[in-house]
Amino acid sequence: MTAPHRPETLLVMSPHWFGTQFGDAELARLSALATLGEPLVADELTSPAVRRRLAETEVLLTSWGCPELDEDVLRAAPRLRAVLHAAGTVRFHVPRAVFDRGVLVTTAADANAEPVAQYTLAAVLWAFKKVPFLAADARRFRADWSYRETRGELTGRDRTVVLVGFSRVGRRVTELLVRLGVARVLVVDPVADPAAIAAAGAEPVALAEALPQADVLSLHAPALPETRHMIGAAELAALPPHAVLINTARGALVDTAALERACADDGLHAVLDVTEPEPLPADSVLYELPNVVLTPHIAGSLGSETRRMTAAALTELERYAAGLPPLDPVTPGTLAVQA
Numbered sequence: 001m002t003a004p005h006r007p008e009t010l011l012v013m014s015p016h017w018f019g020t021q022f023g024d025a026e027l028a029r030l031s032a033l034a035t036l037g038e039p040l041v042a043d044e045l046t047s048p049a050v051r052r053r054l055a056e057t058e059v060l061l062t063s064w065g066c067p068e069l070d071e072d073v074l075r076a077a078p079r080l081r082a083v084l085h086a087a088g089t090v091r092f093h094v095p096r097a098v099f100d101r102g103v104l105v106t107t108a109a110d111a112n113a114e115p116v117a118q119y120t121l122a123a124v125l126w127a128f129k130k131v132p133f134l135a136a137d138a139r140r141f142r143a144d145w146s147y148r149e150t151r152g153e154l155t156g157r158d159r160t161v162v163l164v165g166f167s168r169v170g171r172r173v174t175e176l177l178v179r180l181g182v183a184r185v186l187v188v189d190p191v192a193d194p195a196a197i198a199a200a201g202a203e204p205v206a207l208a209e210a211l212p213q214a215d216v217l218s219l220h221a222p223a224l225p226e227t228r229h230m231i232g233a234a235e236l237a238a239l240p241p242h243a244v245l246i247n248t249a250r251g252a253l254v255d256t257a258a259l260e261r262a263c264a265d266d267g268l269h270a271v272l273d274v275t276e277p278e279p280l281p282a283d284s285v286l287y288e289l290p291n292v293v294l295t296p297h298i299a300g301s302l303g304s305e306t307r308r309m310t311a312a313a314l315t316e317l318e319r320y321a322a323g324l325p326p327l328d329p330v331t332p333g334t335l336a337v338q339a
Contacts, residue, residue: 004321004322005321005322005323006033006034006035006321007034007035007058007059007081007082007317007320007321008034008035008036008037008056008057008058008059008079009030009033009034009035009036009057009058009059009060009061009317010037010039010040010041010042010050010053010054010057010059010060010061011040011041011042011060011061011062011063012041012042012043012045012060012061012062012063012065012066012067013041013043013062013063013064013065013066013086014043014063014064014065015041015043016065017063017064017065017087017306018041018063020303020306021063021086021306021307021309021310022310023307026307026310026311026314029314030061030314030317033314033317033318033321034059034317034321037053037056038053039053043065043066043067044067045067045069045073045076051076054073054076054077054080055076055077055078055079056079057077057079057080058079058080058081058082059080059081059082059083059084059317059320060077060080060082060083060084061084061086061313061317062083062084062085062086062087062090062093063085063086063087063309063313064087066085066093067093068092068093068095069083069093069094069095069097069098070095070097071097074097074098074101080101080103081103081104081320082103082104082105082106082317082320083098083103083104083105083106084104084105084106084313084316084317084320085105085106085107085108085313085330086108086306086309086310086312086313086314087107087108087109087112087301087306087309088107088108088109088112088300088309089107089109089338090105090107090330090335091335091338094330094335096332099331099332104320104326104329105329105330105331106313106316106326106327106328106329106330107328107330107338108308108309108310108312108313108316108328109168109328109338110168110312110328111301111308111309111311111312112300112301112308112309113167113168113169113172114172114301114305114308115299115300115301115302115305116169116172116248116299116300117169117172117173117176119248119273119298119299120169120173120218120220120246120248120299121173121176121177123218123246123248123271124161124173124177124183124216124218124246125156125182127215127216127244127246127269127271128154128155128156128159128182128183128215128216129154129155129156130151130152130154130242130244130269132271132293133151133269133290133291133293134147134148134151134154136290136291137150137151137290140290151242151269151291152241152242153242156182157182158184159182159183159184159215159216160183160184160185160186160213160214160215160216161177161183161184161185161186161214161215161216161217161218162186162187162188162205162210162211162213162214162216162217162218163185163186163187163188163202163218163220164188164189164207164217164218164219164220164221164230164231164253165188165189165219165220165221165222165249166187166189166192166196166197166200166220167189167220167221167222167249169220169248169249170187170189170220170221171200173218173220174187174197174200174201174202175200175201178200178201178202183215183216184203185201185202185203186202186203186204186205186210186213186214187200187202187203187204187205188204188205188206188207188210189204189221190206191337192204207230207235208238211235211238211239212238212239212240213240214239214240214243215240215243215244216243216244216246217231217239217243217244217245217246218245218246218247218248219231219245219246219247219248219249219250219253219254220248220249221249221250221253222249222250222337222338223249223250223252223253224336224337227250227252227253228252228253229252229253229254229255229258230253230254231245231253231254231255231258231259232254232255232258233255233258233261233262236258236259236262236266236268237262237266239268241267242267242269243268243269244268244269244270244271245259245268245269245270245271245272246270246271246272247270247271247272247273247274247275248273248274248299249274250274250276251272251274251275251276251277251278252276254275254276256275256276256277256280256284259286260284260285260286263285263286263289263291263292264285264289267291268291269291269292270286270291270292270293271292271293271295272286272292272293272294272295273295273296273297273298273299274297274299275294278297279296280294312327312328315327316328
């Protein structure tokens with residue numbers, strides 16, 4: 001009986017993320033799937049010890065903190081056949097040269113989409129009744145409940161949610177909202193298949209048509225040159241009074257100066273997990289406004305949630321070792337439109 005292939009594997013990520021993403025169970029599974037050496041994990045790819053490992057390495061299992069796999073690194077890794085990423089985007093460490101070498105690249109972005117969708121769902125449901133904004137008002141007005149009438153209709157019935165981007169997260173949020181039956185869902189995505197959007201229970205629409213209908217506008221598009229500041233002054237002005245903007249995608253999708261004006265002067269509500277820049281300058285008006293909720297980029301995988309991504313990467317390793325096709329490969333074409 002032929003022994004299973006156990007590829008020589010090196011982990012490349014920051015010490016923090018290694019400690020977060022790999023516990024005893026994950027290390028045991030890794031040991032059963034791969035041939036490992038010293039160092040087991042590296043956050044640089046230039047020292048003599050790491051270069052000795054690279055010379056024998058067939059698989060790099062990467063996460064946040066992995067340096068760029070540039071031409072120099074690739075020359076030092078002549079046996080490299082796969083880069084399996086235990087996090088989301090590979091844009092910052094996988095250049096075109098990796099694909100030109102014919103190296104398999106995979107991502108765990110699908111696993112990372114789960115907590116972002118959960119955060120977004122919670123934000124949408126609370127937005128219907130302006131919960132976080134009224135909570136801020138309560139600290140100011142206390143027993144004078146007249147503030148309850150200042151933030152528009154407080155209802156979770158007959159709401160319209162506009163999702164910009166039928167991405168991994170956008171699809172999940174669509175499915176969650178449709179399953180709950182709490183809102184009409186409109187999806188803006190010019191490159192998505194309208195039939196797929198309709199099959200998910202949502203309506204494909206153009207941005208200009210969707211904005212005036214949005215009780216909640218939630219962003220799920222990638223940060224690309226063509227999406228930079230896609231939500232600017234004109235788009236924010238097109239939203240109905242008391243609308244809520246939710247951004248768990250990329251801060252660059254929104255013109256921050258226009259957002260500051262809309263929230264300060266026009267009554268727009270916002271739930272912002274990402275901003276541009278990140279973090280915002282200390283003097284940004286968005287910190288002071290009771291109609292704005294700011295969180296420090298927490299919607300994505302943190303703590304034990306990151307082990308879902310580790311499991312996904314280890315499954316890709318298991319499939320690679322068995323000669324099976326990857327579940328979530330990255331190509332130059334798909335990388336160009338990923339977050």
